[in-house]
Amino acid sequence: MIYDVIIIGFGKAGKTLAASLAKQNKKIALIEKSEKMYGGTCINVGCIPTKFLREKAHQVANEEGGFDEKAEAYKRAIEDKNTLVTMLRGKNYDKLNQFENITIYHGEASFESENKVNVEMQDEKIVLEGNQIFINTGATPNTPPIEGIQGNAYVHTSETLLENRNLPKQLCIIGAGYIGLEIASMYHNFGSEVTVIQREEGFLPKEDKDIADSIKEIMTKKGICFELGVQNIRVEENEVVFTKNNTEYRKEADAILVATGRKPNTMGLNLDSIGVDMDARGAIVVDEYLHTSVPNIWAMGDVTGEAQYTYLSLDDYRIIEGALSVGESAVNKVPYTRQTRKNIPYSVFLDTPYARVGMNEKEAKERNIPIRVLKMPVAAIPKAQVLKRTEGMLKAIVHKDTDKILGVMLLCEESYEMINVVKMAMDYNADASQLKNQIFTHPTMTEALNDLFSM
Numbered sequence: 502m503i504y505d506v507i508i509i510g511f512g513k514a515g516k517t518l519a520a521s522l523a524k525q526n527k528k529i530a531l532i533e534k535s536e537k538m539y540g541g542t543c544i545n546v547g548c549i550p551t552k553f554l555r556e557k558a559h560q561v562a563n564e565e566g567g568f569d570e571k572a573e574a575y576k577r578a579i580e581d582k583n584t585l586v587t588m589l590r591g592k593n594y595d596k597l598n599q600f601e602n603i604t605i606y607h608g609e610a611s612f613e614s615e616n617k618v619n620v621e622m623q624d625e626k627i628v629l630e631g632n633q634i635f636i637n638t639g640a641t642p643n644t645p646p647i648e649g650i651q652g653n654a655y656v657h658t659s660e661t662l663l664e665n666r667n668l669p670k671q672l673c674i675i676g677a678g679y680i681g682l683e684i685a686s687m688y689h690n691f692g693s694e695v696t697v698i699q700r701e702e703g704f705l706p707k708e709d710k711d712i713a714d715s716i717k718e719i720m721t722k723k724g725i726c727f728e729l730g731v732q733n734i735r736v737e738e739n740e741v742v743f744t745k746n747n748t749e750y751r752k753e754a755d756a757i758l759v760a761t762g763r764k765p766n767t768m769g770l771n772l773d774s775i776g777v778d779m780d781a782r783g784a785i786v787v788d789e790y791l792h793t794s795v796p797n798i799w800a801m802g803d804v805t806g807e808a809q810y811t812y813l814s815l816d817d818y819r820i821i822e823g824a825l826s827v828g829e830s831a832v833n834k835v836p837y838t839r840q841t842r843k844n845i846p847y848s849v850f851l852d853t854p855y856a857r858v859g860m861n862e863k864e865a866k867e868r869n870i871p872i873r874v875l876k877m878p879v880a881a882i883p884k885a886q887v888l889k890r891t892e893g894m895l896k897a898i899v900h901k902d903t904d905k906i907l908g909v910m911l912l913c914e915e916s917y918e919m920i921n922v923v924k925m926a927m928d929y930n931a932d933a934s935q936l937k938n939q940i941f942t943h944p945t946m947t948e949a950l951n952d953l954f955s956m
């Protein structure tokens with residue numbers, strides 16, 4: 502079968518591109534290897550299930566009851582999460598399936614040549630031919646060579662842990678990145694006793710020390726235990742064994758989560774044989790318009806090794822849409838590319854959420870930029886008092902000479918909403934004084950930006 506466009510992977514960029522090109526009357530094949538992944542990582546095993554469970558966990562933390570009651574509430578939360586995910590998966594499938602010119606194939610794709618893709622389906626193997634091919638295969642949990650984790654029923658990835666209906670009394674998490682910390686916060690609220698283990702001594706090493714210390718202090722105060730700078734991690738059945746200062750420790754757990762990063766999903770695509778370049782981590786190398794090294798093949802989302810966020814995958818779709826609309830001969834005139842993309846914000850959905858955009862103090866000093874550092878405690882925000890969520894701090898980095906906002910770090914309730922306002926202000930090159938004097942509704946967390954920029 503011959504298509505105008507083949508899209509491999511039902512991720513955020515892929516599904517959005519499919520709908521858009523279908524409206525332009527292109528004949529499209531979309532290939533997804535798992536029926537449980539229609540809609541991609543975000544809605545099935547990533548952002549949506551974790552943020553749904555985070556809300557449920559928050560409710561459970563405020564309810565009376567011992568472990569057994571909490572375990573029941575957890576089981577119901579997992580069932581509710583599954584119901585939500587099933588509904589979203591169905592909607593995602595139907596949204597594309599309604600187009601007469603989109604065919605969804607359930608099977609694993611691999612390249613036969615530059616414009617031929619094999620699809621290994623349950624009962625048959627077919628070959629599709631396409632003029633333009635877009636790879637959107639995402640990323641998959643990175644399993645480090647830790648002794649004792651392979652084939653161990655106590656050991657989970659985030660995907661299998663969130664399928665487990667039994668609340669672990671003790672949860673041990675290896676890896677203190679986004680997934681490790683978000684799940685630590687969430688399971689602590691559900692009622693698990695949580696320990697987070699990390700090889701590196703430094704906690705959240707990319708963040709400013711005052712921010713990282715404050716996050717750790719908040720989590721420790723709630724009762725989450727951290728073991729940082731540990732060596733020789735191994736797992737023996739339901740125990741995580743490690744050494745610290747030459748002493749061996751054993752941590753028993755009902756569940757062990759390995760959250761040590763996610764690697765680009767390129768294995769099995771047969772990219773080498775058709776000349777698509779990959780880097781040492783197996784990520785597809787792309788230029789600013791998301792071309793791969795083969796002219797008719799593009800890649801987008803996590804598989805390109807870019808920071809792994811759903812909104813960046815969506816933004817990759819925007820870049821491709823822009824490039825396709827002008828055609829290859831004029832592609833270098835497209836104003837919006839990966840190179841011009843700027844001020845990428847992020848949020849870590851901890852119990853006290855953390856959000857950041859732009860440069861922090863450490864980075865500004867490394868680059869010898871003259872700065873003003875503005876800080877204020879969250880307890881000074883009236884809305885934080887209303888919410889009874891007074892822990893945390895706000896911090897801004899402002900250019901001393903130009904008054905431009907270089908970066909903002911928000912460790913407070915609702916920071917994941919507030920950060921988008923700052924991102925927009927930075928995108929429009931606002932001065933710090935403009936946020937200082939901006940009208941914001943009251944009482945809100947966002948109005949604290951008036952005070953932060955008055956510091």
Ligand SMILES: Cc1cc2nc3c(=O)[nH]c(=O)nc-3n(C[C@H](O)[C@H](O)[C@H](O)COP(=O)(O)OP(=O)(O)OC[C@H]3O[C@@H](n4cnc5c(N)ncnc54)[C@H](O)[C@@H]3O)c2cc1C
Pocket residue numbers: 509510511512513514515532533534535538539540541542543546547548549551552608609610611637638639640659680766769770801802803804808809810811812814850
């Ligand atoms: C637990 C967790 C929480 C997260 N929380 C957040 C969050 O709060 N906010 C945020 O922005 N991001 C979050 N992320 C990251 C976010 O989910 C990803 O960055 C995003 O979903 C990546 O989208 P994508 O378009 O690159 O591909 P994906 O959505 O990963 O889609 C790729 C698809 O390709 C399919 N596929 C792979 N290989 C093949 C093949 N050979 N043939 C056919 N199909 C194939 C896969 O099955 C998959 O469905 C989270 C991730 C995880 C794991």
Ligand SMILES: NC(=O)c1ccc[n+]([C@@H]2O[C@H](COP(=O)([O-])OP(=O)(O)OC[C@H]3O[C@@H](n4cnc5c(N)ncnc54)[C@H](O)[C@@H]3O)[C@@H](O)[C@H]2O)c1
Pocket residue numbers: 645646675676677678679680681683699700701734760761762763808809810847848849850
């Ligand atoms: N809120 C969000 O936007 C959100 C939430 C969850 C996940 N994500 C995305 O998913 C990606 C994956 O998350 P993650 O937490 O798995 O990765 P990560 O890269 O954020 O953190 C990995 C952690 O594992 C540790 N580690 C690595 N190898 C190890 C080993 N062999 N032994 C012990 N520790 C080891 C690292 O030091 C680090 O602390 C993130 O990069 C993020 O982009 C985003």
